[in-house]
Amino acid sequence: GENVEQHPSTLSVQEGDSAVIKCTYSDSASNYFPWYKQELGKRPQLIIDIRSNVGEKKDQRIAVTLNKTAKHFSLHITETQPEDSAVYFCAASRSNAGNMLTFGGGTRLMVKP
Amino acid sequence: KAGVTQTPRYLIKTRGQQVTLSCSPISGHRSVSWYQQTPGQGLQFLFEYFSETQRNKGNFPGRFSGRQFSNSRSEMNVSTLELGDSALYLCASRPSGDIYEQYFGPGTRLTVT
Numbered sequence: 001g002e003n004v005e006q007h008p009s010t011l012s013v014q015e016g017d018s019a020v021i022k023c024t025y026s027d028s029a030s031n032y033f034p035w036y037k038q039e040l041g042k043r044p045q046l047i048i049d050i051r052s053n054v055g056e057k058k059d060q061r062i063a064v065t066l067n068k069t070a071k072h073f074s075l076h077i078t079e080t081q082p083e084d085s086a087v088y089f090c091a092a093s094r095s096n097a098g099n100m101l102t103f104g105g106g107t108r109l110m111v112k113p
Numbered sequence: 114k115a116g117v118t119q120t121p122r123y124l125i126k127t128r129g130q131q132v133t134l135s136c137s138p139i140s141g142h143r144s145v146s147w148y149q150q151t152p153g154q155g156l157q158f159l160f161e162y163f164s165e166t167q168r169n170k171g172n173f174p175g176r177f178s179g180r181q182f183s184n185s186r187s188e189m190n191v192s193t194l195e196l197g198d199s200a201l202y203l204c205a206s207r208p209s210g211d212i213y214e215q216y217f218g219p220g221t222r223l224t225v226t
């Protein structure tokens with residue numbers, strides 16, 4: 001089955017700096033890669049996603065890049081703000097095999113004011 | 114549209130008992146997936162239902178089961194509860210077709226004593 005590894009497990013940055021979280025996956029058939037943000041005590045929220053036919057996607061301060069050959073994808077957050085502090089999860093799935101998401105272990109991002 | 118809802122939000126059960134959790138997807142969404150979230154194991158896929166049929170199942174014992182009703186609402190049941198079943202149980206819904214995004218409910222916090 002699919003295996004997703006996520007690094008780092010914790011990340012501390014100064015407000016205004018950039019943050020990068022990296023994930024690798026094992027199943028070359030995976031073709032959908034979402035990122036979720038989970039604040040303490042709240043539900044995971046979808047913040048951005050990318051499909052395997054696209055190399056990069058941006059949404060304001062957030063971007064995701066995908067390297068299918070190397071089987072890794074990354075989340076980039078620019079101009080970080082204290083409200084970006086949360087746990088971020090990457091995930092992978094094969095869209096033609098239902099909706100099973102395999103999650104990475106999570107990254108606790110702390111943005112210091 | 115209203116988001117995914119889950120009931121109850123909190124539950125305390127005793128080892129050996131059984132429990133039923135409920136999930137109402139976003140209106141129009143036909144797929145419901147269930148996930149278990151624990152500090153040690155992270156987010157793990159339990160099962161997925163689409164049009165009242167189980168489409169995928171994760172690596173959990175048979176004590177974990179689920180079903181989906183004709184209105185897409187879903188329930189999951191855990192029998193013979195163990196201490197290790199204490200977790201946040203999340204459901205996520207997704208529309209059918211070429212839209213891959215899954216949206217999570219607030220979860221049910223189950224504590225087994």
